[in-house]
Amino acid sequence: xxxxxxxxxxGNCWILRISQRDIAAVETGAKLCLPMRxxxxxxxxxIGPGSWLWEGEPPELPGSVAAHLxxxxxxxxxxxVSGTSAADFLLQGMSLDLHAGEPPIGVVTRTLFAxxxxxxxxxxxxxxxxxxxxxxxxxxxxxxxxLGDFAD
Numbered sequence: 001x002x003x004x005x006x007x008x009x010x011g012n013c014w015i016l017r018i019s020q021r022d023i024a025a026v027e028t029g030a031k032l033c034l035p036m037r038x039x040x041x042x043x044x045x046x047i048g049p050g051s052w053l054w055e056g057e058p059p060e061l062p063g064s065v066a067a068h069l070x071x072x073x074x075x076x077x078x079x080x081v082s083g084t085s086a087a088d089f090l091l092q093g094m095s096l097d098l099h100a101g102e103p104p105i106g107v108v109t110r111t112l113f114a115x116x117x118x119x120x121x122x123x124x125x126x127x128x129x130x131x132x133x134x135x136x137x138x139x140x141x142x143x144x145x146x147l148g149d150f151a152d
Contacts, residue, residue, distance in 0.1 A: 003083040003150075005143060010076040010130055014054040016044070019066035023050070029062035038107050045108035045121075053108055053119060053130075077133050082126035085150075090127060092146050096120070098127075114142040 087098040093114040119130040
């Protein structure tokens with residue numbers, strides 16, 4: 001398998017935002033372990049200061065803190081890219097140095113792919129792109145063109 005592209009539903013996805021002063025209270029009250037820099041810890045992936053992508057069942061947040069949990073499941077779509085040519089293909093649309101091991105396995109990174117803002121993650125033998133559902137048809141057209149160029 002040189003290259004495989006597969007559209008998938010994102011599963012349960014949430015964006016968790018917490019004010020900097022309340023992060024410790026949320027971790028203690030909800031018994032969460034939130035990474036404070038790029039990386040993942042359980043269901044949470046840090047995507048920016050005070051902001052995490054939460055995958056799976058939503059956490060119970062204490063009501064006395066400045067925190068917001070937004071269900072983005074229906075807003076996102078997931079594209080899985082795998083195969084021996086996956087990194088070379090993806091490099092047509094992004095500036096991350098995939099051959100140098102960026103980003104590390106499991107780390108969610110905000111980046112641009114094909115000029116669109118996406119959440120990008122490297123798995124052991126595949127890559128995932130999470131993007132806004134409204135951009136899917138545009139990306140599908142870009143992928144079709146890129147596949148033609150890649151095959152040449």
